[in-house]
Amino acid sequence: MSKPRIAILATGGTIAGVAANPAATDGYRSATLPIDALLAALPGLGDIAEIQAEQVAQLDSKDMSFAVWQRLDTRIRAWRDSGEVDGIVITHGTDSLEETAILLHLTQPAGIPVVLTAAMRPATAVSADGPLNLLHAVRVAAHPGSAALGVLVVVNQEIHAARDVVKLHTGAVQAFASPGCGPLGAVAGQQIRYGRRPVALAGIGGRLLGMPADWPWVEVIVSVAGARRQLVDGLVQQGVQGLVIAGPGNGSIHEALLPALADAWRQGVAVVRGSRSGAGYVTSATGVAAAGEHAAPGGFPATADLNPAKARVALMLALGTGEAGIIGAQGVPDALALQQFFEAI
Known part of the structure; x- marks a missing residue:
């Protein structure tokens, strides 16, 4: 049986960060390692899916821009329209992840899974959370039950709806939550467990918004x-x-x-x-x-x-x-x- 085909679109963030002191989780340089280096740290990833990866951007997500959003939208649509992938994973910084998440929720159709993931600790830190989050994001994107759930966010073994998820802690690994409704599910070892479906899958009552040609102030x-x-x-x-x-x-x-x-x-x-x-x-x-x-x-x-x-x-x-x-x-x-x-x- 063929393996799922997953495209990984990298944008930088702490998940690609490097620290001079592995014991420190602050004072690191975000958006340093290319996506190839992150994948090299996960040799078992190829057992889960066939991976194709590209570096869409390389920035600290506090500096997220409209231009990067436009580029990300273009690449998501290109991969979806190609018919060559079964799911898309986006690596992202945590600072503006919730903003990119709601953007994609409002502009991307439900269909093949689109999954954002991130990390609270740089890649070189002791007990870095990025590798496991990326592995779990690929598992979720490859899972057939994810296809009709809209844009998802996978962090700290939890699966959240992009519309609902927010960052609620400055430094803890469990920084993300979906206030008022909770996560959609969890990654339990090699299994994906969904407990509920999102109330809103995409767009405005199912009708998608476009990306502005000129962003209003x-x-x-x-x-x-x-x-x-x-x-x-x-x-x-x-x-x-x-x-x-x-x-x-x-x-x-x-x-x-x-x-x-x-x-x-x-x-x-x-x-x-x-x-x-x-x-x-x-x-x-x-x-x-x-x-x-x-x-x-x-x-x-x-x-x-x-x-x-x-x-x-x-x-x-x-x-x-x-x-x-x-x-x-x-x-x-x-x-x-x-x-x-x-x-x-």
């Missing part, structure tokens, strides 16, 4: 004690197109920011409320479609359970691809359409 603003409106005003004057507010609790917004955000909205800036809490559902406001209510506390559309970083990616895609109804005929955002967009992710 969307920023995250944190609502904190003593907040001032000048930051909002300055961004609007410079041409920002969208704002995600990372508010405390249920997406609350400081009263000093509300008038500035209402002014921004009237000037065509899409504003949405998220939470900086780390978990939970940000509820939408009653009567959010009424233009006169945007300056009221909580009167802006909510990001549901997407954290601010993920909500920013979603809003960029919506604005950049001209998602129907998000911006009204008069150039002012439509609050109800924007709320429905986030509810459908």
Whole structure:
């Protein structure tokens, strides 16, 4: 029986990092080792699948760019359309993995498995987690049960839906979780165990978004004690197109920011409320479609359970691809359409 064919697309990150001191897990150089070196550390990988690998990028994921996202999208589509692979694995840094994950969730169809993996310790560290994570990611990508589950993330023996997964710890190996819903499954030795299916497989209610030709400018603003409106005003004057507010609790917004955000909205800036809490559902406001209510506390559309970083990616895609109804005929955002967009992710 032939082995599954897996393409590995490398982008750098800690999984490809090198440290001068193997006993240290900080002070290392990220995105140093090429994908060939990572594969050489896994001599048994060829027993699981036929591997083809390419270096799509080599960067610390804190420096992730739109250009790399575009390149990654191009290479994923090329491998899928070629018919030459049964699954795709992407090695990635942990810092922005959740952003790339939601991007792929919204733009890539369910079908052949697309699996992201990463590491919290550099490749040269004592007890490095990257080799095992990569091995497990290949196992998951080669598993027939993974094909219809959308984009996946495999780290620390857990399998997460790309839509749900977030990084919740600065340095622990168990840094990733899916708050509120938990992982889809686990890698147990050589076995893949799935306990649930993701609620949303891909896109907006199954409809995929495209990659923008020009990425819109969307920023995250944190609502904190003593907040001032000048930051909002300055961004609007410079041409920002969208704002995600990372508010405390249920997406609350400081009263000093509300008038500035209402002014921004009237000037065509899409504003949405998220939470900086780390978990939970940000509820939408009653009567959010009424233009006169945007300056009221909580009167802006909510990001549901997407954290601010993920909500920013979603809003960029919506604005950049001209998602129907998000911006009204008069150039002012439509609050109800924007709320429905986030509810459908």
